[in-house]
Amino acid sequence: MSTHADEHDLRHHGDAEVRDDGADLVDLAVNVRTGTPPSWLLARITASLAGLAAYPDGRAARQAVARRHRRPSEEVLLTAGAAEAFVLLARALAPRRAVVVHPQFTEPEAALRDAGHPVHRVLLRYESGFRLDPADVPQDADFVVIGNPTNPTSVLHPARTLAGLARPGRTVVVDEAFMDAVPGERASLAERRDLPGVVVLRSLTKTWGLAGLRIGYVLAAPPTIAALERAQPLWPVATPALAAAEACCAPPAVAEAAEAARRIAQEREHLLSRLADLPAVEVVGPAEAPFLLLRLPQAAKVRERLRELGFAVRRADTFPGLGPDWLRVAVRDRATTDAFTTALARAALPYNP
Template identity: 65%
Template structure:
């Protein structure tokens, strides 16, 4: 079932029935991601579809990764990486699990015993729901409303939900939910899973709940190191949770699931130097996002969702977004389609924040394709 702010509608299987008249509608493709826009014929396009920071990984991180090649004969040991992550968040190492990206964490969570009534807050990254479905679950969808700025109302979460998944800041809406609203969704016996893959792109990591793992029962925080550091091809992230949840997640996991270079990256990206660089990058991204918003606001046909986006991307509405996406491809720009996110549709596009020169080139392309 899908639980919207204004009601509940069914949503199961490749097709679902629409609320009005029982007309069949296409179920969103949960496995479509931004990288599909820049593969094959999309190679060489200006990439506004993938939310990985441009110009990464930095030279010092590449050097650390290159040096790790000399240790490949030994089996990976995640001890140093777990300690570094734990130290970075002020937690004990037994509250940390290093993963092959956030995607692996969602798969492991979906396989936990005891999940019966999962709820995924949408629009958001689709892999959590895809993983739940692959594990045999039929998650309900809590659909946030564009009219309300896609804001989270914790009271709208079904009381019987035993697992709730929330993105913060949310991909693709760029909404940063107040930490108070996020933890208000916690309940005894409930797993509250918060995807903070983009929180390090927010100056000061405002509204992060990572430091509350010891205080909020059932809280699970998932982080990714692939976005800010340009490590999507390496696959590295981590989970913060209670020791019991960490043990349950590790049960049945393959031996040595994260390779040595990725573990070295996790340790390096938690260093004081890396944290300072990430903070500087977040502030730069904030300025670039404001410029992109101002540029897009010059076109009456475009509407940026939410009054105050906080992620390194913007969700944009256009009456003919499908056609606009194709026209922009002809102009050399790849943007992310929005209709594969539950709760959105064919009027939506997501654009990654880039530098000022790229934003100006996009503005010129929008003019050429006739956007007014």
Template identity: 75%
Template sequence: MTPHTPAEPDLRHHGDAEVRADGAGLVDLAVNVRTGTPPPWLRERLAATLADLAAYPDGTAARAAVAERHGRPVDEVLLTSGAAEAFVLLARVLTPRHTVVVHPQFTEPEAALRDAGHQVRRVLLSPAEGFRLTGDAVPEEADLVVLGNPTNPTSVLHPAAAVAALARPGRTLVIDEAFMDTVPGERETLASVRELPGRVVVLRSLTKTWGLAGLRIGYVLGPAPLIAALAAAQPLWPVSTPALVAAGACSTPAALAEAEQAAHELALHRDHLLKGLAAFPEVRVHGEPAASFVLVELPGADAVRDRLRALGFAVRRGDTFPGLGPDWLRVAVRDEATTDGFLAALAVALGDARGDARGDARRDAPERP
């Protein structure tokens, strides 16, 4: 008998695909952008840039604002067209011999590395260990290591000390902190740490907290020589004037205070979701979620996802993440009323699933004489 080989995950599948095309009218729990954003004050700032669109973008002020926000020199900051551009730049500029991507995590880094011709070794963290990063997880010979913190889709926040321990002379350590601003106090960030061995690169995004997915703005923090090399690989004027204004505006003390308040509110909403999920015996949450989404395991999750769509809710499939499979779903954290609606729909979807299972059992049972 030929052994079954699992299908290779679709690294290019993202949560927005769950709410496009036939997703009109669905409650979006598949995309991790904070609802109600951009806030009015930010929309006004962006609208005001329309009068300046005849001029070429100048990132000087925005770059300085981001540098000040993280306590770094300006030459250690690179503004990018979303964090996704940074993965492509790193894949094109770096020349590693042994590349490791720690999974489950956002798939775009691996996709970019493979597109650039790199061979990628996957290190899979275990749900049995709460998807925690262990000291021996990454092989010593790895000279490029990529991981997320907090990690998408697991929502696990790795201790900064555990992440920093991966730094080595001769190694480039890339940390995707796209969701770090959803954590109160950003308590495990390495964005402002500059003295670790090797090259430590931190990627940030303004998409999640500020609702700027359509604007495309992110940035890279790292050693000045590497930042210069990445900048040389960018096209001219890679970040638009509105995006540059957003980068500066979202780095001010007032904006950071607003983001911190949003992170605290998010934590309360996440606790409400977790308490609701705990009422379903078949639903398991591994580890301690810390970001704006929760990863759940339940038998037949792919069918449950379809039932939830029929009931008006879109959630993110998990089988496109290496290390997961069809029994996983990612659910965005929303306000309590939205969560209650989702939990009610989940009860119906799971009830249907249990009913189908009972029906299958009756059909498969041998007939009595």
């Protein structure tokens, strides 16, 4: 357990890997699905531009999200990406003992610290498959954050494990930004309304290629939603993002996302099979997200050699609980995977300075 900030750069994110020097790199560092947004979604967003003179009206989008997750609209809050939701939670709530389960997306801890809240870390270990034992969370924790599936480990925690964290007087924030990339969305708590204090965050930016538009949402009990809404500025989500939310939560889009999740699972298996041919590379598994966490010797040098070979991967030493021997790699199509693993085999050869 760690209670203090350390040398990990909590503000480093995958997009920095493809912006550092302007090189033309194959992007395996950012977890946005390739080939997105689809043309039908771009058409919906473009059509919304005709209404830019009016203030944004989020009612239709909010109702679409509510229908998608079988909740009343009072249990939905639209946000400028899931990242804004972490800021709102840190500002609106006053945890006495906040716990962040690492390794995971670092923005929740950064938001809590920026709001003046001390953060206690629960560090999961490779030896246990980065899986949570609920007993690892202190009994007196009144605010717990965990990803599912977790970025960067690709671990999917069982729903019963996370549901077991819920209790009166405790807020349990489950970041499900990548859940729609899991076939069947098994282990999701998005439709669970019986668990006290559970807050589920979703993002539409990864599956639908909307990182530049910023759209996500929060699912929680009405009093929590009301508190977060009071912490939001007026009109926080722009009209084009609202149009995207409404479109992406409609049944045809949900079905399309489900089919994409099945394809991603197949492509992930191909990537795993190719990595199995590289004895120096260890992969965290079983993996359930559209990315893999790799451990290999001298990963920082391998990452630089990969850049020279035309591939950007995500450094993982910025995640608490991980060190310099870790990299995160996005799942891509088979041709890209074959080219990448060939390059990785070259880059992972014994380094000669």
